[in-house]
Amino acid sequence: MTDTPLLPFDALRPFKGKPEDFTPRDTLPWERLAANVLQCGPPEKGFGCLSPAAVVEGNIMWLMNNLSLPSGGTILDIGCGPGLYSNGLAQRGYQVTGIDVAQPFLDYAQAQAEAQGWSCTYLNRSMFALNFEGEFDLSLLINSVARRLTVDELHPLLRQINQALKPGGHLIGEFSVLPSGFETKQPTVNETVAFYQKSPWSTQFHAWMIRELAFPETRERVTHHLILEPDGQPQEYWSRFALHPQSVLPAALAAGGFRIKTYFGPMLGQAYQPDQYSCFVWAVSS
Numbered sequence: 001m002t003d004t005p006l007l008p009f010d011a012l013r014p015f016k017g018k019p020e021d022f023t024p025r026d027t028l029p030w031e032r033l034a035a036n037v038l039q040c041g042p043p044e045k046g047f048g049c050l051s052p053a054a055v056v057e058g059n060i061m062w063l064m065n066n067l068s069l070p071s072g073g074t075i076l077d078i079g080c081g082p083g084l085y086s087n088g089l090a091q092r093g094y095q096v097t098g099i100d101v102a103q104p105f106l107d108y109a110q111a112q113a114e115a116q117g118w119s120c121t122y123l124n125r126s127m128f129a130l131n132f133e134g135e136f137d138l139s140l141l142i143n144s145v146a147r148r149l150t151v152d153e154l155h156p157l158l159r160q161i162n163q164a165l166k167p168g169g170h171l172i173g174e175f176s177v178l179p180s181g182f183e184t185k186q187p188t189v190n191e192t193v194a195f196y197q198k199s200p201w202s203t204q205f206h207a208w209m210i211r212e213l214a215f216p217e218t219r220e221r222v223t224h225h226l227i228l229e230p231d232g233q234p235q236e237y238w239s240r241f242a243l244h245p246q247s248v249l250p251a252a253l254a255a256g257g258f259r260i261k262t263y264f265g266p267m268l269g270q271a272y273q274p275d276q277y278s279c280f281v282w283a284v285s286s
């Protein structure tokens with residue numbers, strides 16, 4: 001019998017169970033990932049894993065053309081990451097506060113703003129402890145941990161965002177929605193493995209397996225990341241998305257003090273399609 005070298009697939013196999021419940025509903029270690037993300041690609045390509053410049057620019061133009069924000073208006077960017085939106089808006093003269101829990105992202109965003117002379121405040125603060133009072137004309141909640149939350153978990157977050165806004169202030173938020181046909185999906189939807197020199201997970205050569213799991217009975221989607229470096233033990237991380245029927249969102253936002261104006265698809269201004277896993281919501285503080 002010939003010796004077959006151990007393939008990463010084999011090393012990862014023991015990890016292929018169903019995830020346990022966990023709170024919060026995301027085990028991604030953002031503080032550590034942020035430094036790697038910043039090395040993964042050019043900012044105009046969203047560092048390879050965030051929105052590319054064309055999408056950010058398109059969304060910023062939509063905000064400027066449709067929200068009637070006062071010139072120099074105040075904006076809170078919740079989970080601002082490396083400041084793609086915050087700095088893009090500060091560049092246009094808005095007074096932006098970006099909050100995030102990943103210091104490497106905040107340091108990067110702040111350095112960019114200072115180098116360009118844009119006025120932008122960056123704070124290391126969790127979205128679950130916002131602590132602002134009536135300060136902002138607009139809050140952004142884009143590509144954020146809010147997409148992982150159940151309706152009950154969303155309520156306190158939405159109430160804090162509402163409290164941070166001026167009366168009649170706007171919320172542009174991205175939320176997870178239940179796509180049509182989800183109930184008929186098989187538990188494991190997709191499984192891919194690839195090898196990388198660099199990724200958000202590691203800056204040395206490694207295998208990265210992504211498993212997309214569907215749990216139709218609990219209306220959840222789970223992304224399971226398995227990372228294997230040559231000399232290391234496999235590491236695993238889960239992101240669990242609670243999928244809300246779109247019809248549930250008006251009541252969920254109303255409980256947080258918001259009235260929905262419009263739903264959008266993957267970009268602001270684009271129509272929402274029922275086969276999508278997330279949608280943008282434009283809501284107003286009531």
Ligand SMILES: C[S@@+](CC[C@H](N)C(=O)[O-])C[C@H]1O[C@@H](n2cnc3c(N)ncnc32)[C@H](O)[C@@H]1O
Pocket residue numbers: 030031050051078079080081082084085099100101102105125126127128142143144145
């Ligand atoms: C996918 S990135 C999106 C960044 C940015 N909104 C964008 O669209 O370019 C998600 C961000 O949420 C941040 N984050 C995760 N948990 C957070 C929390 N509890 N409070 C604030 N930010 C958080 C992460 O550090 C990361 O920067």
